[in-house]
Every structure is written in structure tokens, then in C-alpha cells.
Amino acid sequence: MLTKLESQFRGTGQVFRFTFLELIKSRATIVSLLIALLFAVGALPVMTLISGGSSGVIQKIAVYLDNRTEIELPGLEDALREAAAPTEITLRFGELPEDEAALGLILDENDEAVTLTVTWKNADQSVLNSVYVIGSAAYDAASRARMEQIGLGEGEIALISEGIAPRGISYEEFNGSAEVYWEFSGGEDGYDDSRFGLQIGYSVVLMMFCLYSVGYVVRAVIEEKQSKLVDLLMVSVRPAALLLGKVLATLLFVLIYMIVLFGGMLASYAVSSRFLDLSAAPGAVTALLDMHPDAASLAVILVTGVLGCLAFGLLGGLCGAGCSHMEESGNAMSACVLLVMLGYMTSLLLPLADGAALRVFCVLPVLSMFMAPLQFMAGRIGFGTVALSWVLQIGCIFFLIWLSAQVYSTLIMYNGKRLGFGRILAMAGKRKEERR
Amino acid sequence: MSFQVSHLHKKYGDKVVLEDLSFSMEGPGVYALLGTNGAGKTTSIRMMLGMLAKDGGEVLWNGSPLTADNCNIGYLAEERGLYPKYALMDQLLYFAALRGVGKEEAKKCIRSLAERLKVEEYLYPNESAALSGNGKRSVPALGRKREKPKLADQLSKGNQQKIQFMASLLSDPELIILDEPLSGLDPVNTDLIRDVIREEIARGKYLIMSSHQMPTVEEFCTEITILDRSKTILQGNLNEIKKSRGRVNLHLKCEGDAADCIRASGAEILSEKEWEYQIKVKGEAQANALLSSLIGAGISVVTFDLREPSLHEIFVEKVGEANDADET
Numbered sequence: 108m109l110t111k112l113e114s115q116f117r118g119t120g121q122v123f124r125f126t127f128l129e130l131i132k133s134r135a136t137i138v139s140l141l142i143a144l145l146f147a148v149g150a151l152p153v154m155t156l157i158s159g160g161s162s163g164v165i166q167k168i169a170v171y172l173d174n175r176t177e178i179e180l181p182g183l184e185d186a187l188r189e190a191a192a193p194t195e196i197t198l199r200f201g202e203l204p205e206d207e208a209a210l211g212l213i214l215d216e217n218d219e220a221v222t223l224t225v226t227w228k229n230a231d232q233s234v235l236n237s238v239y240v241i242g243s244a245a246y247d248a249a250s251r252a253r254m255e256q257i258g259l260g261e262g263e264i265a266l267i268s269e270g271i272a273p274r275g276i277s278y279e280e281f282n283g284s285a286e287v288y289w290e291f292s293g294g295e296d297g298y299d300d301s302r303f304g305l306q307i308g309y310s311v312v313l314m315m316f317c318l319y320s321v322g323y324v325v326r327a328v329i330e331e332k333q334s335k336l337v338d339l340l341m342v343s344v345r346p347a348a349l350l351l352g353k354v355l356a357t358l359l360f361v362l363i364y365m366i367v368l369f370g371g372m373l374a375s376y377a378v379s380s381r382f383l384d385l386s387a388a389p390g391a392v393t394a395l396l397d398m399h400p401d402a403a404s405l406a407v408i409l410v411t412g413v414l415g416c417l418a419f420g421l422l423g424g425l426c427g428a429g430c431s432h433m434e435e436s437g438n439a440m441s442a443c444v445l446l447v448m449l450g451y452m453t454s455l456l457l458p459l460a461d462g463a464a465l466r467v468f469c470v471l472p473v474l475s476m477f478m479a480p481l482q483f484m485a486g487r488i489g490f491g492t493v494a495l496s497w498v499l500q501i502g503c504i505f506f507l508i509w510l511s512a513q514v515y516s517t518l519i520m521y522n523g524k525r526l527g528f529g530r531i532l533a534m535a536g537k538r539k540e541e542r543r
Numbered sequence: 544m545s546f547q548v549s550h551l552h553k554k555y556g557d558k559v560v561l562e563d564l565s566f567s568m569e570g571p572g573v574y575a576l577l578g579t580n581g582a583g584k585t586t587s588i589r590m591m592l593g594m595l596a597k598d599g600g601e602v603l604w605n606g607s608p609l610t611a612d613n614c615n616i617g618y619l620a621e622e623r624g625l626y627p628k629y630a631l632m633d634q635l636l637y638f639a640a641l642r643g644v645g646k647e648e649a650k651k652c653i654r655s656l657a658e659r660l661k662v663e664e665y666l667y668p669n670e671s672a673a674l675s676g677n678g679k680r681s682v683p684a685l686g687r688k689r690e691k692p693k694l695a696d697q698l699s700k701g702n703q704q705k706i707q708f709m710a711s712l713l714s715d716p717e718l719i720i721l722d723e724p725l726s727g728l729d730p731v732n733t734d735l736i737r738d739v740i741r742e743e744i745a746r747g748k749y750l751i752m753s754s755h756q757m758p759t760v761e762e763f764c765t766e767i768t769i770l771d772r773s774k775t776i777l778q779g780n781l782n783e784i785k786k787s788r789g790r791v792n793l794h795l796k797c798e799g800d801a802a803d804c805i806r807a808s809g810a811e812i813l814s815e816k817e818w819e820y821q822i823k824v825k826g827e828a829q830a831n832a833l834l835s836s837l838i839g840a841g842i843s844v845v846t847f848d849l850r851e852p853s854l855h856e857i858f859v860e861k862v863g864e865a866n867d868a869d870e871t
Contacts, residue, residue, distance in 0.1 A: 339618060
């Protein structure tokens with residue numbers, strides 16, 4: 108059995124090495140990588156500037172406090188500076204002047220409550236981008252000052268500030284007889300904008316990874332077919348090894364490609380954050396670059412991504428082998444593109460699901476690679492669910508390898524109208540029956 | 544060592560594309576697999592090599608099913624190609640690596656074959672550029688621009704074919720299968736490849752050759768199988784097949800018009816050009832009678848060559864017979 112398996116995959120290493128070396132030696136690849144790197148490095152500062160972020164020197168914002176209450180706010184300026192950094196905040200007192208771009212804080216009091224109003228005049232986009240941050244910091248400082256004013260000590264203020272952590276779970280979860288899938292803490296809603304941004308960023312990167320892999324594999328398979336080398340190669344190497352070597356080489360190449368691009372973006376982020384106010388940058392990008400996953404989460408992201416892309420690569424190889432001309436590569440990729448888009452869209456819509464439904468989505472092949480890693484990072488699913496998703500992904504990969512062994516040799520010698528994935532499956536079924 | 548093909552059978556749907564092909568080679572030599580276009584030659588070769596599933600029959604090497612694991616096979620496919628945008632040397636080293644040949648050994652083999660097939664300038668462009676006037680290699684001068692490795696699509700079709708032929712011999716194979724090795728080559732390149740084939744035969748290799756160039760087959764092959772529309776229509780030792788048909792082809796050249804004498808002898812003139820005739824006779828007796836009548840008529844005979852039918856003639860005759868049989 109082992110000898111037979113070894114014989115099936117003999118030569119995979121040579122195919123892998125040759126395909127990988129030719130990919131990285133290709134001038135077209137180097138040029139496309141440089142262009143992509145240029146985009147990756149330039150994207151964040153350009154997007155920040157387009158979105159109204161400050162450029163060049165550090166942004167300065169004047170904040171005018173119009174305090175119409177008895178509450179004293181001694182720590183407000185420090186709180187605003189800390190919250191808005193690297194933007195420099197200058198706190199002045201009084202009403203907003205007519206001719207200055209500035210933010211105003213109006214602290215007022217009536218019989219029912221103390222109100223804090225954030226307002227602005229002549230403000231450009233960069234000033235507007237700071238409204239939320241400065242308003243929140245001012246609210247926290249005013250709340251604290253008010254509590255101090257009525258004589259509460261540090262311990263009492265801390266107790267009130269921490270608040271009560273609400274959570275909504277089933278009675279079984281409460282009893283401890285089921286895993287808790289969703290928990291609110293500290294008044295957060297648990298699925299905030301930054302996490303949604305992270306999900307978008309991760310899904311986009313994974314989608315690129317999958318589509319790049321599929322594209323390279325499909326083109327490599329059709330190129331080999333068109334070059335009429337198949338007969339020569341198949342004397343030395345089995346079809347499954349021919350496909351697997353090509354897919355693995357492509358995956359490694361695309362992984363390096365993505366690491367270079369992501370490295371470029373990270374470097375750009377590190378440099379840009381010194382000179383630009385990145386609060387105006389798209390949330391998905393900053394959330395992704397500011398992710399800081401721990402080792403376990405990183406391992407889950409890598410393993411899930413690589414397994415998913417391996418499956419997509421094999422699927423792409425089979426679809427590519429059903430084509431006879433490079434012009435058909437777009438059609439050959441369509442099944443893979445549809446699946447990738449399904450995973451991408453699902454990852455944006457379904458994380459709001461809860462409990463068993465979320466767990467099912469996180470183990471389903473295709474969906475799992477987009478959803479499971481971030482849900483694991485957020486603590487919404489356990490490692491058991493991730494492991495189950497891997498088992499199913501590995502099952503899919505073995506199925507695709509079996510399918511390749513059944514039909515790949517016939518497909519790569521086939522010349523004619525493009526065979527869709529459905530016909531390839533039917534062909535494999537027929538071969539199995541014939542062998543019986 | 545022995546190579547044996549037994550009852551090989553293949554059909555696509557209801558259409559039979561190869562019917563009960565059997566032959567064997569008990570020792571080194573060259574076996575010819577001939578046939579009309581679409582007769583099933585390439586299909587049978589692909590089945591022998593395990594690329595196509597067999598519907599019946601077996602292919603044995605030393606009594607065991609033939610695989611790349613138990614036999615070192617070299618194959619020049621009818622559908623030939625190279626990666627168009629990859630360097631030639633990289634491709635050849637890759638093909639060698641797939642056959643389990645080490646890099647250094649492969650380089651030596653490539654060098655030797657490149658010299659024999661005269662393709663060094665494509666595989667070693669810098670050495671070719673550095674060849675001095677007396678033909679010796681010299682170290683490239685400092686500052687001289689290095690030549691880029693040649694890509695397959697920069698070569699002519701004939702030179703690509705020579706590179707592909709090299710690829711089939713890189714592992715020093717025991718069994719060499721050549722599907723139309725000389726098609727599309729000019730006479731000079733044909734001779735180069737013929738020389739290498741001759742060397743491989745002399746080294747005791749097992750060769751299976753499919754070709755439409757009958758003179759080449761006659762030169763190299765001892766045993767033949769002719770296929771027509773999936774069926775074996777003739778098989779056996781080439782010399783014996785020829786002998787069995789007798790010496791019936793007469794090439795006659797005279798110094799005068801001999802047409803009347805030839806017709807009078809009952810022989811059939813196949814072609815005629817300036818008193819030079821290709822004649823079909825019924826046997827040696829009829830040929831001798833014709834010669835006597837020519838001498839008797841005072842016609843000087845320059846050439847009188849009575850020989851067995853050529854493979855080309857046997858092929859055409861057998862395919863014609865098979866077609867006639869099918870029509871009736």
C-alpha cells in the first residue's frame with residue numbers, strides 16, 4: 108500500500124522544485140510582484156490622504172471648552188492629548204471663534220442631566236475624523252470629574268466605571284453544560300467595528316491568496332497541456348504527482364508573494380503612523396495591520412489558509428486540465444471564483460450568527476477558511492471546532508487527490524471543448540465503475 | 544530481457560480503436576509499429592506506457608507489467624513540445640531529474656548528446672560565443688555581455704525536435720520508444736538523428752519505432768507490425784515478409800525503347816522515363832525471359848535489377864487489400 112502510494116507521488120519534489128524556480132525566475136512574475144509591492148507600500152498613505160487624513164507634519168487641532176456647569180475638569184487636556192495622539196491638541200476656553208477651524212466642547216447642565224455637546228466650525232475632514240475620539244475622551248473626563256465632585260473615592264469610581272458585564276446565553280450554557288459562544292463584557296457589544304474591519308481585511312487577503320493560487324495553477328496546467336509535453340512527462344511521473352507538485356509550488360510562491368506584500372504594507376504602516384493620522388485610513392486595513400495575533404491564532408490562520416488554498420489549487424488544476432487553450436482559463440477558474448466569493452460574502456455576513464449555527468458555518472469547507480480563524484481569535488469558537496474544520500478540509504483535499512488520480516491523465520491528454528467540473532466528476536464515476 | 548505486448552485492446556464508447564495487438568521482442572533490436580494515419584499506433588504506445596487505460600491485454604517487461612519503476616524508458620512522443628518560455632538547459636535537467644538522473648550525470652549526458660546532434664550553440668550560448676578562431680573554447684573577455692539562456696520558442700522546429708530527442712535519451716534508457724522520430728526534419732538533421740539511433744542499436748537497446756518513412760524503417764527494423772483501422776494486417780520478420788513475396792520488382796534501364804519487349808513478355812510497366820522502366824514481373828523466370836528477349840532484340844541493357852518488393856510497396860498493397868476486404 109505504502110509502496111503504491113510512494114509510486115503515485117514519486118517525482119512530486121522535482122515537479123515542485125522546477126515549477127517554483129521557473130515561477131520566481133519569470134520576468135513577468137518579478138515585474139508584477141514589484142508593481143504589487145509598490146501598491147502595497149503606497150496604498151495606506153494614499154488612502155489615508157484621500158480619506159482626509161493629515162499629511163506631512165503632525166496635525167494640530169484646537170479644542171474650545173465652553174463649560175457652563177460647576178464641574179471642574181483639571182485632567183481634560185491630558186485626556187484629550189492621550190486619546191488623540193499623534194494629533195496635537197490645544198485646549199482653549201470659551202466659545203468657538205468665527206474664523207478658526209476648531210472643535211468645541213459645550214458642557215451644560217439642566218434639571219435632569221449634564222450634557223456634553225461636541226461641535227465644530229470651519230472644520231476640514233481631518234478635524235471631523237477626530238470628533239468621536241475627542242468626544243469620547245471628554246465624556247470620560249467629565250464623568251470622572253462629576254463623580255469626584257460628589258465626593259466619590261478612587262475605589263468607588265473604579266467600581267462604577269467597570270460597570271456590570273451583561274451577557275445573553277442559553278440556560279444550558281449558564282449551567283456549564285454547554286460552551287459559551289458569545290459574551291458581552293465591559294459594556295462592549297462584542298462585535299465592534301474594528302473586529303468587523305479585521306474580518307473584511309482577513310477575508311480580502313485570503314480571497315486574494317486563493318484567487319492568485321487558482322490563477323497560477325490553472326495557467327500552469329494549460330501551458331503544460333498546450334506545450335504538448337504531457338506525454339514526455341507522464342513516462343516519468345504519475346499524473347497526481349504532476350498536479351500536486353505544481354499546486355504546492357504555486358502555493359509556496361503565492362505565500363511568499365503575499366508575505367512580501369503584507370510585509371510592505373506593515374512597513375508602510377509603521378512609517379506612515381509616525382507622520383500621518385491613520386484614524387482616517389480604512390478600518391479594514393488598519394485593523395488587519397494592527398492585528399497582533401498570538402502564536403496559537405497565527406498557527407490556526409496559517410494552517411486553515413494553507414489547507415483551503417491547497418484544496419482550491421487542486422480544484423483549479425482539475426478545471427484547468429479540462430481546457431485545451433489558454434483562452435479558456437477564465438472559464439476554468441469560474442467554479443473556483445464562485446466558491447471563493449461565496450466564502451468571502453459569508454464571512455462578512457455570518458459572523459453575526461450565534462451558537463450552533465456559527466459553529467456549523469465555521470466547520471463547513473470553503474466557509475471555514477474564511478470564518479474559523481477569526482472566530483477562534485475572538486474566542487467565539489473553541490479549538491475543537493477549528494480542528495473539525497481542518498479534518499473536513501483534509502477530507503476535501505484527499506477527495507480531490509483521488510479525483511486527480513482517476514481523471515487527470517485522461518484530462519491532460521484531452522483536446523476539445525472545455526470540460527466543466529460536473530463532467531469531470533461524471534468521468535471519475537465512470538472510471539470507478541469500469542474498474543469494478 | 545524481453546518485451547511482450549499481448550492482446551492489447553482499447554475502445555472509446557462503441558468504437559474500437561485498437562484490436563488485439565500482440566507482439567514481442569526477445570532480445571535487443573528495433574521493432575517497427577507501422578500503420579495508416581489513425582490506425583492506433585500512438586494509442587497503442589500510450590497504452591504500453593500506462594498513460595491510457597487498457598480495455599484488455601497486458602504489456603510485460605521481463606515478465607512483469609511494464610512501469611517506469613521496473614524499466615528505464617525513453618520516449619519521444621508524436622505530440623512533441625517544450626515549455627516555450629523556459630531555458631532549454633533547465634528543461635533538460637528537469638526531464639533528467641524526473642527520470643532519477645543526478646544533475647552532474649545529466650549535464651555530461653546533455654553535453655555528449657548536444658555535440659552529437661549539433662545543438663551546443665543553443666544549450667551553451669556563452670561557450671559558442673567564446674569560441675575562438677581555431678575552434679577552441681576561450682574564457683569570455685571581461686566586460687563581454689553574457690548571452691541569455693536560449694528559450695524553446697527561439698529555436699526552429701527542427702532544432703526543437705532535436706532537443707526533444709535528447710530528452711528521450713537522457714536517462715540512458717533500456718527501452719526506447721520513438722514515435723515518428725524523423726518527421727519534419729531536413730536531410731542533414733535526419734542523418735544526425737539516424738546516427739544516434741544507430742549508436743543506440745549498437746549499444747544493445749530495445750527500440751520500438753513508429754514511422755511513415757519506410758526507408759528508415761527498412762534500414763533499422765527487423766520485425767514489423769502494420770496496423771490499419773485498429774487491426775493488425777501484417778506482422779513478422781521484415782526479411783521473411785519480403786522473401787515470401789519473391790523478387791518481383793524489376794528496375795530496367797536500356798539504351799533504346801524496350802516497351803514492346805516488356806509488354807510482349809507479359810510483365811507490367813509501372814513507370815517509364817527515357818528508356819528507364821519500373822516493372823512488375825511474376826517471378827524470376829519471367830524476368831530472365833525478358834532479359835533474353837531484350838538481348839535478342841539487340842537492345843543494350845544498362846541496368847537490370849530484380850529485387851524484392853520494398854516495405855513501402857508491401858505497406859500500400861496490404862492496406863489496399865484490407866480496404867478491399869472491408870468494402871466487400
